[in-house]
Amino acid sequence: MLDLACGDGFLLDLLAAAGHQAIGVDVSSGDLVLARQRPASVAEGRAQQLPFADHSFDSCVSHMAFMLMSDIDEVAAELARVLRPGGRLALVLSGSAAGDDARALFGKLLRETLADVPAEQRLSPLGDKRCRTRAGLDEILAPAGFVPVQWRTEQIDFSGSLEQVWDFFSVTYNLFPLSESASSALKAAFFAEAPALTGPDGLIPLAFPVHLASTRSVYRGQ
Ligand SMILES: C[S@@+](CC[C@H](N)C(=O)[O-])C[C@H]1O[C@@H](n2cnc3c(N)ncnc32)[C@H](O)[C@@H]1O
Incomplete structure (x- = not known):
């Protein structure tokens, strides 16, 4: 696998x-330093050009990464190449914000912050929007030789205190390109506005939807 x-x-x-x-x-040598402390084998490489022979794997999983990748059609073709015919592919993809919770507020404040910062500090949007929907994902995977995906959406509950919810965002989103003053301003704005979202249980609601998609490569020539 x-x-x-x-x-x-x-x-x-x-x-x-x-x-x-x-x-x-993985492409990140920093992450691989940590992964190499575990018993499993790991290789450094780009998903767009995988360092494996054709038909090397029975299955492939990918958690919270596929939707961040550029040149996603190349990634799909590489997955079809390294999987054996009929091999299974299972992806966990992040979903869109619900629109009325802390994630939507964070997104709005982030956009406002970015509008005021110099271009080099802007966070460039990652990935391919088609990964956000079942039809879009099929549009990426079908030409590479995968059957239509099975698709399920689960809500993960990250509701918590103001600090916990802020910590979630500062870890989940890469704010590194922002200057210290821009990220402090973002945090101050979030701490000013997010308490209004507090529910009767004293927690700020935060639902994080994830899509679970699975498919298999077709047996060519059959
Ligand atoms: C949000 S992290 C998820 C990591 C891991 N799957 C997990 O769930 O903890 C996204 C990962 O995708 C990797 N990544 C992004 N683009 C990649 C690419 N083109 N090829 C290989 N890895 C890539 C990043 O280096 C990062 O480790």
């Missing part, structure tokens, strides 16, 4: 514990 964009390799441990023989691949 391939763990595409394995990051620090947390999922590789879970896969090994479940009895799978898994290899991770």
Whole structure:
């Protein structure tokens, strides 16, 4: 099994514990330093040009990474190449904000902050929007030779205190390109506006939708 964009390799441990023989691949040498401290094997490489022979894997999983990748059609073609015919692909993709919770507020404040910062500090949008919907994902995967995806959406509840919800955003979003003063202004604006969202349980609601998509490569010539 391939763990595409394995990051620090947390999922590789879970896969090994479940009895799978898994290899991770990631482009980030920093993450791979951490992944190499685990028992599983990992390789450095880009999803657009995987360092594996044709038909090397029975299956591939990828958690919270596919929707961030550029040149996604190349990634789909590479996955079809390294999977054996009929091999399975399972993706966990982040969904869109609900519109009325802390994630929507954070997004609005982030956009306002970015409007005021110099171009080099802007966070460039990552990935391909088609990954946000089932039809869009099929549009990426079908030409590479995958059957239509099975698709399910789950809401993960990250509701918490003001500090917990802020911590979630500052870890989930890469704010690194922002200057210290821009990220402090963003934090101050969030701490001023987010308490109004507090529910009767004293927590700020935060639902994080994830899409679970699975498919398999077709048997060509059959
Ligand atoms: C949000 S992290 C998720 C990491 C891991 N799957 C997890 O769930 O903890 C996204 C990962 O995708 C990797 N990544 C992004 N683009 C990539 C590419 N083109 N090829 C390989 N890895 C890539 C990043 O280096 C990062 O480790």
